[in-house]
Amino acid sequence: MTAASAERLSRLLAMVPWLLQRQGVGLDEAARHFAISQSQLVKDLELLFVCGTPGHLPDDLIEADWESGEVFLGNADPIARPLRLSVDEAVALLAGLRTLAQVPGLHERSALESALTKLSAAAGDAATAASAVSATLAQGAQEGVLAAARDALRRRHRLHLRYLVPSRDEATERDVDPMRVLNVGDRWYLEGWCHRSDAVRLFRLDRIAAIDVLDLDGTPPRDAVRRDADERLFTPSP
Numbered sequence: 001m002t003a004a005s006a007e008r009l010s011r012l013l014a015m016v017p018w019l020l021q022r023q024g025v026g027l028d029e030a031a032r033h034f035a036i037s038q039s040q041l042v043k044d045l046e047l048l049f050v051c052g053t054p055g056h057l058p059d060d061l062i063e064a065d066w067e068s069g070e071v072f073l074g075n076a077d078p079i080a081r082p083l084r085l086s087v088d089e090a091v092a093l094l095a096g097l098r099t100l101a102q103v104p105g106l107h108e109r110s111a112l113e114s115a116l117t118k119l120s121a122a123a124g125d126a127a128t129a130a131s132a133v134s135a136t137l138a139q140g141a142q143e144g145v146l147a148a149a150r151d152a153l154r155r156r157h158r159l160h161l162r163y164l165v166p167s168r169d170e171a172t173e174r175d176v177d178p179m180r181v182l183n184v185g186d187r188w189y190l191e192g193w194c195h196r197s198d199a200v201r202l203f204r205l206d207r208i209a210a211i212d213v214l215d216l217d218g219t220p221p222r223d224a225v226r227r228d229a230d231e232r233l234f235t236p237s238p
Helices: 003-020 027-033 038-048 087-100 109-123 125-130 143-155
Strands: 063-065 070-074 157-165 170-184 187-194 199-204 208-217
Touching: 003 027, 003 038, 003 070, 027 038, 027 070, 038 063, 087 109, 143 157, 143 170, 143 208, 170 199
Parallel strands: none
Antiparallel strands: 063 070, 157 170, 157 208, 170 187, 187 199
């Protein structure tokens, strides 16, 4: 599933209960709420026409009417019902959230802690079972390095790195225009335009011995292209 498809699926799942609670809402108001155009909203409603419970008979599919400029939904109650997690699902979700809480530099920590508190209270026995499950993320990078990389990325400033290259047993000095910070497995990486290599490069944050945010513009060249997240992380040289 592509990122666009996943985003649309998430929007449709949120859209059904929202519209059911606001029968007759205007197309313009609904489009503003979901931060999409009215034409995209209509396309989503057209897709809902062919969604429903298994069987694909007329009574199994969602009904949608918006010809008057106001949206009315019907036959969609099963999708609007509150999600009920099994014990296994609740344990997995709680363990995953607690693991996520270990990520350094997490910006939405208050939202995560609120979700954990509410889910733990609702999960009952599953919360007790989840407390016996633990996972530890390798820190992979000091928080200071990660914070500096994110700060440079946010302000579009250039970075100066002292980067360790184990294969050559040497430390190299590099100026890098940051493009993104990403986590793969248990390691953090910085992707950016390396002026030493004159190309896009990936740097493991745990191999950065020193990092400085420079008072220089760090906008990458226009031909600098990020690697697709679905591609292999490293591309070998000839």
